Amino acid sequence: MTAALLASPRPAHRDPRVLRWLGAYTASTLGDSVYYVSLSWAAVSGGTPAQAGLVLAVSAVPRALLMLGGGVIADRLGPRRVVIASDTVRALVVLGLAATLFLASPGLGALAAVALVFGVVDALFLPAVGALPPRIAARDQLARVQGMRGLSHRLGAVLGAPLGGLAVALGGPAAAFGAAGLLFALSIPLLYGLRLRPLPASDEGRDGTALRDLADGLRYLRGHRVLGPLMIVVLLSDLGFVGPFNVGLAVLADQRGWGATGIGWILAGFGTGAGAASLFLTVRGRVPRAGAVSGWTMTAGAVAVGLLAAAPHLPLAVAAALATGLLAGLSGALCNALIQTACDPAYLGRVSAVAALLSFGIAPLGFPLTGAAIELWGLGPVYAVSAAVCGLAGLYGLAATAVRRAELPR
Incomplete structure (x- = not known):
């Protein structure tokens, strides 16, 4: 059994089990993108901008x-079951909302209720998704799987928003929510046919309470020589990155006179760079000295973030965004692959939950701080500080000996 977990007879991009998971993940990612476009349009159409913002923020809490807690559930029940249940709930809720919108105008309350359900489901879905790859692919293929996952995520971002906009234009929010629900439903049969690699016998089953499992997972993470420092790297890199590429980007485009078109070009440059990094990992499969490469590319990516604010012309800003996407995409994918290879599979749901909490729960708290800082000190100093925080993440990873020397399995 141990040998089966360590070795794979074929590369991940030719493994039917990995491809089945990738199809399900792509359908779910597309469904997410279409859902958020639909929710945004319906909320803006049905209320004031402030009310729409509140509806969109409900799921974050x-x-x-x-x-x-979602990480504990993923480890207890198994990530496949949790992902299937999550996409089933999302499909039913969104299809129900689509049917309601066809028949009536339920108002912002219904939209907020759906957003609330999605927030609960995301708390289960994200740790389970993070725990799945090591259960479907050999350890020496996890970097390639991360590259494939990155390509799928980019595909969802690139195609999902236009697909949602087209659905809204053709049939209104009801049709768009219906399309999102069908995409979520498409992932379910693919996941049902997925068979996971078994855990080592010593890791199967736990008879403690959920709270004890959570405390056990946090102790495991805190005491791990690689995983503990990697969580700090994840937090610092996301804290430094999310502000400039969310709040700051709109201000930058406005001050330079590039408008919404400029934002689109900059994001396209970033997406192209990140997609290229994912494609590189998908093809290569393994990067020697992965810990050191992740730290250096993260540090170089921080320089690219700082250059973005100094770009006087749009082509230069696009080039800086492309470099940021390439470097940050490579460092992030390697960081995720190291987390999955270094972690005991029995703890992976809880470890993935901590990483997701840092990225999707704590880092976005920097949005209002970034906006307030730009008003007080201007765009340049805020981008410089954000770049310094990103650089600190890379340098910390290089300073942590266990992380710097971490390798991906051969």
């Missing part, structure tokens, strides 16, 4: 509060 349960996602942050319940994420760690």
